[in-house]
Amino acid sequence: GENVEQHPSTLSVQEGDSAVIKCTYSDSASNYFPWYKQELGKGPQLIIDIRSNVGEKKDQRIAVTLNKTAKHFSLHITETQPEDSAVYFCAASRPGGSYIPTFGRGTSLIVHP
Amino acid sequence: DAGVIQSPRHEVTEMGQEVTLRCKPISGHDYLFWYRQTMMRGLELLIYFNNNVPIDDSGMPEDRFSAKMPNASFSTLKIQPSEPRDSAVYFCASSPPGLGYNEQFFGPGTRLTVL
Numbered sequence: 155g156e157n158v159e160q161h162p163s164t165l166s167v168q169e170g171d172s173a174v175i176k177c178t179y180s181d182s183a184s185n186y187f188p189w190y191k192q193e194l195g196k197g198p199q200l201i202i203d204i205r206s207n208v209g210e211k212k213d214q215r216i217a218v219t220l221n222k223t224a225k226h227f228s229l230h231i232t233e234t235q236p237e238d239s240a241v242y243f244c245a246a247s248r249p250g251g252s253y254i255p256t257f258g259r260g261t262s263l264i265v266h267p
Numbered sequence: 268d269a270g271v272i273q274s275p276r277h278e279v280t281e282m283g284q285e286v287t288l289r290c291k292p293i294s295g296h297d298y299l300f301w302y303r304q305t306m307m308r309g310l311e312l313l314i315y316f317n318n319n320v321p322i323d324d325s326g327m328p329e330d331r332f333s334a335k336m337p338n339a340s341f342s343t344l345k346i347q348p349s350e351p352r353d354s355a356v357y358f359c360a361s362s363p364p365g366l367g368y369n370e371q372f373f374g375p376g377t378r379l380t381v382l
Contacts, residue, residue, distance in 0.1 A: 197358050197373030243310060253369060259309040
């Protein structure tokens with residue numbers, strides 16, 4: 155089955171800095187890569203996703219990149235703000251059913267004001 | 268829509284007791300997922316349903332865990348008997364119908380503590 159590795163497990167940055175979270179996956183058939191943000195006391199919420207026919211996708215201060223050859227993808231947050239502090243999960247899924255994702259272990263991002 | 272609803276939000280019980288967690292998915296969604304989150308193991312998929320039918324329960328840790336979905340608007344996850352190692356946050360999530368890149372909508376979770 156799919157295996158998703160996520161690094162780092164904890165990331166501490168100053169407000170205004172950039173933050174990068176990296177993930178690798180094992181199943182070359184995976185073609186959908188969502189990123190979820192989990193705020194304290196809440197369930198994860200989708201913030202951005204990318205499909206394998208695209209190498210990069212941006213949404214305001216958030217961007218995701220995908221390298222299919224190397225089987226890794228990354229989340230980039232620019233101009234970080236304290237409200238970006240949360241746990242971020244990457245995931246990978248392959249065609250079939252409801253594209254059931256395999257999640258990474260999560261990255262706790264702390265943005266210091 | 269109110270989103271995915273879970274109850275209770277917090278549950279404290281003693282070892283050996285039966286625990287029932289409840290979930291109401293978003294109306295119109297036909298996939299329902301149960302996850303368990305712990306520091307040690309991260310976010311684990313326990314079981315998922317499609318149109319009220321269990322599709323994959325390979326993530327259910329052992330026979331003490333069972334899940335049902337009697338109708339499109341309700342699902343339960345039961346642990347009997349409960350053990351301290353079951354302490355975790357349990358999430359329910361639902362997805363809309365159709366093959367493709369479907370977002371999972373998570374509920375707020377139930378924090379279970381087994382003493």
